[in-house]
Amino acid sequence: MTKTKWALDASHSSVDFSVRHMMIANVKGTFNKFDATIEANPTDLTTASIEFSVDTASVDTRNQDRDAHLVSADFFDIENHPAMTFKATTIEKTDDGEYNVTGDLTLRGVTKPETFAVTFEGQGKDPWGNEKVGFSAEGTISRSEYGLVWNAALETGGVLVADKVKISLQIQAAKAE
Template sequence: MTKSTWAIDPTHSEIGFKVKHMMFTNVSGKFDQFDALIENEDDAFETSKIDFTAQVNSVNTGNADRDNHLRSADFFDVDNFATLTFKSTGVQKLNEGAFQITGDLTIKDVTKSITLETEYSGQMKDPWGNTKIGLSVNGKINRKDFGLTWNAALETGGVLVGEDIKLVAEIQFVKQ
């Protein structure tokens, strides 16, 4: 068996999320600074070990006031918890190109196991001779499970920020 290492290509990757605002529309955001590495055997995706880190201070929703609030102790508390991490514990092939990645997500000081639905594109060479793979990743977490509990009640009933966070990522990796 030959061990392969794949590094994330940040210029062709986006790590994002969506959350309900006022209970009826989604607000999207992303992390601008992140890193990830995959190690696998004989380029077989189902043998992959995946390590991902995002710099929480790089959260970007396109609104400076909202981003500063997300960085505060009400949410991510970046002064005490600079990163969020994901470390895979298993990759299961469902069918051709479809996988489930299970792993430990850590936000603030809370670690929980989550499962991510993943579409694997296979390998392709770019025009410069680099071997790449692509992943489309989707999942869902409850933000309160990770200590992200701030909210505000609405006069009409309900809350300002939804509990369920949709995770969405489009990622390219380059074989090292």
């Protein structure tokens, strides 16, 4: 099967993250605006072209004050860096429907290679006859490597915000016309 262009179905997709807070709990958030360019044979991603862009101003942690801090120069610095991007460079099949997708992640003006574990979740037609595919992806990045170094020390030891950030994507896409 040849590569097919797929259009992101944002209303059935999500870009979420979680980070340890106060060393005792995980705080979760999402990005409400994102887009992807996908050209792939969904049953064999090894030759796929994948590019992803996230509007960092669309961060939503269900807390307005925290979201305002996250878009400030302390974190995403949206005035200078309005988007986080990812472009796949290498895709390795690890099992049936399982892949390690490595690419260049750019956040806050810093580009580094990152690898995400991607699962092909399936393919089918919706009630209107549109061909759809689903993927999930998981990965962990070090926020300090991207210049997101703001933190506060805790009286009991440790820090307010952990360095490791878990990223989780649920992607549904439609065959492009």
